[in-house]
Amino acid sequence: MARYARAHGPVALITLTNPPVNALSAAVRTGIVESVSRALQDDRVRAVVICGENGTFCGGADIRQFSGPMSGPPLVPMIHSIEAGDKPVVAAIEGVALGGGLELALGCHYRIANPKARLGLPEVTLGLLPAAGGTQRLPRLIGITAALELITTGRHVSAQEALQLGLVDQISDGNTVQAAVKFALSVIDRPLNPRRLSLRTPACLPDAERVFDAALAQVKRRSRGAVAPVACVQAVRVAATLPYERGMARERELMGTLFTSGQARALQYAFFAQRNAGKWSLPNGARWNITKPGEVRRVGVIGLGTMGRGIVVSLVKAGISVVAIETKPKELEAGKIAVTAMLERDAGRRGVAPPLHLLTFTLSFSQLRGVDLVIEAVFEDMELKKRVFSDLCKVCTPDALICTNTSGLNVDELAAVTDRRPLVAGMHFFAPAHIMRLVEVVFGAQTSPESVATVMALGKRMGKVCVAVGNCPGFVGNRMLKHYINQACFLLEEGATPEQVDQALEEFGFALGIFKVNDLSGLDVGLRVRKAAGLIGPDIDPVNPPRWRKGERYCPLPDLLCQQGRFGQKTGRGWYLYDSPGAKEAKPDPEIRSFLEDYRRRYGITPRRLTSQEVIERCALSLANEGFRILADGVAAGPEDVDVIYLFGYGWPRHRGGPMFHAAQVGLAAVLEKLERYHRLHPDVPSLQPSPLLRKLVAAGSPPIQQWKSHIKKLSSNL
Structure with a gap:
């Protein structure tokens, strides 16, 4: 050798x-x-x-x-x-x-x-x-x-x-x-x-x-x-x-300590999980990874908001010709200026000419006649997206793929309005799309393996880490995130402050705690999601909203905060206080403490002292618990896929491997015991009830994470 x-x-x-x-x-x-x-x-x-x-x-x-x-x-x-x-x-x-x-x-x-x-x-x-x-x-x-x-x-x-x-x-x-x-x-x-x-x-x-x-x-x-x-x-x-x-002796001594550490195992697991993320078969058993992808030379992008701009930049940097479409001249011009500036900055850093010749900006859908694939990136509204999909079928060639950049809408419902259900898939990019590497590639009930292979290959060309996932509300990442956010809000109800929760999460390894993240992305974003899910409506008292909705506990604290115009960094006030709208430094806000105290008095909640351990356990284990449900439902092919999604899309600390790996490190029996205890204390929170798959894995002797997929297959008929 x-x-x-x-x-x-x-x-x-x-x-x-x-x-x-x-x-x-x-x-x-x-x-x-x-x-x-x-x-x-x-x-x-x-x-x-x-x-x-x-x-x-x-x-x-x-x-x-x-x-x-x-x-x-x-x-x-x-x-x-x-x-x-x-x-x-x-x-x-x-x-x-x-x-x-x-x-x-x-x-x-x-x-x-x-x-x-x-x-x-x-x-x-x-x-x-x-x-x-x-x-x-x-x-x-x-x-x-x-x-x-x-x-x-x-x-x-x-x-x-x-x-x-x-x-x-x-x-x-x-x-x-x-x-x-x-x-x-x-x-x-x-x-x-x-x-x-x-x-x-x-x-x-x-x-x-x-x-x-x-x-x-x-x-x-x-x-x-x-x-x-x-x-x-x-x-x-x-x-x-x-x-x-x-x-050298000290180097050897330090290496000996690191070599057997849990963090080294987690980071090496993350390394291989990332490498293999695009190699699994689909959760439904279809082998897209042995299917030859179609050639993609020209792509259409519909919508030049924040997400659409990032997608265009990613495509052009990969050397792919792009037709970028907006419906109004003002929005088109703003998008053109922003995209051009991003590409020029990137080219300047690398000492090359910006590839602006690959770009076409237009108001006309007719320009899409020669594209191989379209990515729709309009506002997250089902009826609007349906109209776009229907219009695309009138101009695109019969073999053109149509992808939706949705964070959780039903891909099959969108495919149903088209004349090409096998050629419809989801491409859930993460903002900012030209920087964040994760893409959830969502396959519907009739999406062909060839379509998935083509979209996965396109994502790889764009330098993305792509994970194929099934179609369900929120897919993998946001379906899990819902329970993580809920637990954090429940902790506020019970006596914690945003600073306490965020500090515990940051000490665990997150770059930002959940409430700082909410302020960064905008509290109004979550408000729109909850309205779309029917959790907020005209029949709900905005002053004294109920704390139970759709049969389970609901925390209206974020809704009440939005009523005060506190949308986060963009307004200078959210869970934290900022020196001015758009400022980034989060400062504890005495008004939030008073707000939480008034809320607890209104609902008769006696606050209690919460430890950092409880914050981490309830937030991290609720993520893993939903991850087990996702695996049992066949929405993700294996625990590695779930972990890659959280490592690259949600800031999970890499030295902890991912929420599923973390559960394995804690010990499945211990995770089961902790979830059972928290569910006894909070029976109105169904997400704390241990998943059947977790129970089955513990009963099977808590196999190592690399063997979970074989156990899931064996146990699937009983789930």
Whole structure:
């Protein structure tokens, strides 16, 4: 798995061969050890070049091996032997040098990079740290400040940035391997000790303690409970203060703690769940993923509001021609200006010309005659969407797909007004659509596998993480979100404040608590959803609204808040107070405390003290409980799909894996016990009643999450 050859006279060429990314498997490590030893012992060889096959240097360790004992030569001694050798070793970096791949390159004496290469140490994103000398060598090469930033974020850098940082010695003009061989010939007689990073002392910082304290505070604030970034700072701190050998010992010790942590398991689960999100069959058993997708060259987008604009930008950035339609000249012009500005800003950041030639803005539906697919992104109103769908059938070719960007309306009801039910699907984008990566791809009762395959392939071209889901109110994400929001509001009724609930959720790992999110998105958005669901109407007393609707407990607090014109950031007042409309800093509002106290008195509620633990349990476990119901209903193919939706669409903390993984980590029996207890305390909240599937899984011995799908199939006839 490492091919050895004499490349050019006295230069030996060692080529890693483990497609697709030349991961450092046991066989590859064995090949490197044997090849390096052979080169060092061959008197005819005076320099060595290490490269990767098929234009890729090395993507790092094979994380599939993390779950079992590591076989083959250890990585650290292997890299040490390269660095300690008496012949110069040059890394020829093409494609990527990531994780252990970059650590291998750091053990080489020189590094030559292809202009398109990307380098980085992404271990922190898997709950780990670079444990093959990365935390010790990198600071000695590029300095403490730069090393801290790269290691604690896991960010990839371009070859150009790597050159500026001093991470590589040269960028090749043409063939990188040939350039590395030529470079190796030029350094044969140079002393190697200055190139051995383990012998270097990191550049001294006069205020090193302040730098590390600030870095630690920053990663704690940014990571919100994730332990790996903190460990990375600790490891780099040692590199700046202790000899290399002691730093390596500390790196190894910290890695040992992280390797077996629940957070590392969660992050690695999230990694594979994301990778596999587009590979499952549909929940209804249809195998869209073995169906060839149709070609999409030109797309129509109906509606240029906030969501439509983001969809247009995403399509154009993917190189897809777009016909963007509005019904009124004013809205069309506003949309055109906004889309153009977004594309120009993005192009400016990347130093390229904006692809405006791909755009057509029009008021006429007739321009859609040549499109392959249409995405409707008009206001969330069923009758309006039906009219649009009906009009589209009059102008689009018979084989054109029609997709709706709805957050929860019935896709089958929309398909029923068309002449092409198999060609209708949902594409639930998340705002802002040009930034948020998740798309729920909704299939209806008659949506064909080919249509799903085409929409999934389109989403992938747009750089989205697509998950195929069934058609039901709210689909997966919003169906679960309803219960999360309800629990948060019930906690306010019972004695909590918005700040207390949000603080608990943020300490759990959410970037924003639920009430800050509500203020950000606008409380009037939820009001419209509740009106559409028939929960608010003319027959309901707006002053003293009932707390039970449709047979279950209902919290009218958000409705009463909206009656006061408190819609969140847009009005400067919501659950929090803002200095001005549009301001982002949320401040506790004394009026909200009085508002909650008056509400409790009006309904005879005696407030009680609530703990952060109860806040987390009721909010997080209510999400998981509905997730079990979704799996039992066949709306999602597996727990991984549910978790990917929450990781990419709803800000679930990645180091906790997702709501379903979190339930598995807590323990299914413990989740069942907690839900039963909360349901006994709140029998008027049906969503707290444990789902039948959860009970079945506990009765089956609480199998690991990877086995839930087989149990769901076995138990489906009894659900």
